[in-house]
Amino acid sequence: MYTDTERCVRAVRSKDARFDGWFFTAVLTTGIYCRPSCPAVPPKAENMTFHPSAAACQQAGFRACKRCRPDTSPGSPEWNARADTVARAMRLIQDGVVDREGVPGLAGRLGYSARQIERQLLAELGAGPLALARAQRAQTARLLVETTALPMAEVAFAAGFASIRAFNDTVREVFALSPSELRTRADRRTAARAPRPTSDAPGASAADGTRAAISLRLPFRAPLNPDNLFGHLAATAVPGVEEWRDGAYRRTLTLPYGHGIVALAPRPDHIACRLSLTDPRDLTFAISCCRRLLDLDADPEAVDDQLRADPRLTPLVDKAPGRRVPRTVDAAEFAVRAVLGQQVSTAAARTHAARLVTAHGVPVDDPEGGLTHLFPTPAALAGLDPEALALPRSRRTTLTTLVAALADGSLGLGPDSDWESARARLGELPGFGPWTVEVIAMRALGDPDAFLATDLGMRRAAAHLGLPATPAALTARAAAWRPWRAYAVQYLWATDDHAINRLPADTPAA
Structure with a gap:
């Protein structure tokens, strides 16, 4: 977008926050760069140049504006909506x-x-x-x-x-x-508000096992509807790894240098985030995981405008705009949980996952709540005994084959994955049908166009709205929703009165 000078100038003059993170404005006369919504008086058009990233502005010799703090704007939605090499x-x-x-x-x-x-x-x-x-x-x-201090x-x-x-x-x-x-x-x-949050132990490091706690705000592009986002995470929470407590979704995190616990709570203009880390070097990675989990770099205006073009979806979007796709902090973890959730209820899937966590997860200490373990890594699950799994034999084979592929690296589901290649590799594994492949593509790979045409809840919602209910016909109709079909899934799922679609009641403190 930054190459469309006329459009960028209009966005800056109108202080349009929807374009924060899409491009950055460098002001030739002052040597600073700003986000489009900067509250300062917009400079003359001839004094503005536009760049695609904060790094490009800095490379060109501009410094960050002290008023609008452009380095803290939401990330570009392009990187979560594209699968090419640059993204x-x-x-x-x-x-x-x-x-x-x-x-x-x-x-x-x-x-x-x-x-x-x-x-x-x-x-x-x-x-x-x-x-x-x-x-x-x-x-x-x-x-x-x-x-922090x-x-x-x-x-x-x-x-x-x-x-x-x-x-x-x-x-x-x-x-x-x-x-x-x-x-x-x-x-x-x-000074006039709450005191600046401090770390629990300013000198904390992984060496002594002390946890440093950091509180921060995660920005997003409005609107954001938290109901299905936090409702889904809370309703499917694996005991010991995740919980809803005191108005926040809490979970353990496996990180490159150590581990951590995060609490995420929706606020009107940001997500309140409290991170407790055994090693502060993990902060960048942990923030990235949290933003990806909550789909915070999405462009809800672009998504909702596209979906509103279908008259069957218009009432759903207008009723509760800004739905996000609940994703994951660990793609391998989600893939394992997707297999455990095949053809069973949400409660049964949580029970199966909790058993794996208790048997193979690394214990952690959580003085603020009820979290007890990290979700086991593929390496930790590689040696599990299939006979110890309370699953049908065919699903045991599906799970152990998946874990082996993740552990030996023949299946990659990380942020560097090519979405179509990953889909093809998943489809080669026994027991992986269209539903499992697409739900992993949607929530683990982050493909905004993933589509669960065979999902029972989707088909019920489609029939209720007068949309085609068979997978083939629904897929054909959904072609007009591309590239945002994963968001259409969220709107269609929201027609059902299910716990995944509403903020949960608080869990009392222990």
Whole structure:
């Protein structure tokens, strides 16, 4: 979009927040860059240039606006709606792969050379993988500086910087303020409200097992309807791994350097997020997981406008706009749970999953609630005894074959996955029919066009609305909903009076 100058100028002049994250405005006369909705007086059109990423602005020598804080805008919805190499690269960079594995690691995951990845990202985003990762490190650093009491050395370490000097230089270059000045400004902003959240243990690290707690806000593009999003997560929660407590969805997280617990609660203009991490270096990855879980980088205006074009869907969209697709923090975990949920009730699927968790999951301590385990990894499940599973024999074979493919790497379902290749590989496994493949594509792979034409709830909703109820006919009708058929599924499911479609009642504190 950033190449459409006239459209960008209109968005800036109208301060349209719908375009935050889609593009960034660099102001030639001031040397700063802003989000489209910046509250400052819009500059003259001839003084504006437009860039596709914050990293591209920084690469061009612009610093972040202190009023609109463009580095904290929602992420571009393109990276969750596309499956090409650039989109897959961006999802991996958002997960911190460049910080952990370098550009060669990023390129290797995508099956390209480092030079090819550099060329593709520069052509589309105006910045290479190192610059994009640097911009993300700066954003993470700002978040830690402003929302925790972590010492600056710990902030630099947690944000992924190799040295204190690199941290200080980057913060000054990107924000035109030193780290201590950023924290002072944040203290002034919050002085009249609640005190700035602090970490439970400022010097926490994985070495001593102490957990550092961080509270932050996750932005999104309005509207956002939390009913089916949090309702689905709470209704299908695996005991010990997930729970709904005190108005928040809580769960354990398996992370690259350690583990964590997150609490996510819907608010009118943001998602309140509280992360407890055994290693603060996992912050970037954990935030990325949470945003992906709640589909927070979606563009609800584009989705709803497309679906409203079908008169059968118009009343559903108008009644409760902004539905998101509840996704997952771990694609392998969801694939296992999808198999456990084949042809059984939600309650039975939770019971089967809870047994696996108790037998094979890593125990964790949760002083604030009832979480007890991490969901077992494919490696942990690879040696399970099929005879110990209270499942039909055919489903035991399906589960053990899936786990083996995930454990040996012959099946990849991560953010770097090619959606169609993953579908094809899943379809080769025994016991994987269209429903299982598509629900994994929708919630684990994140394909916004995944479509569950054979789902019983979908077919009931379709018949009730006067839509074709057979899978073939419904699929043909749904062609007009592309590329947002996964969102149409959410609207159709919402016609049923089921717990997945409403916010749950609070679970009393223990």
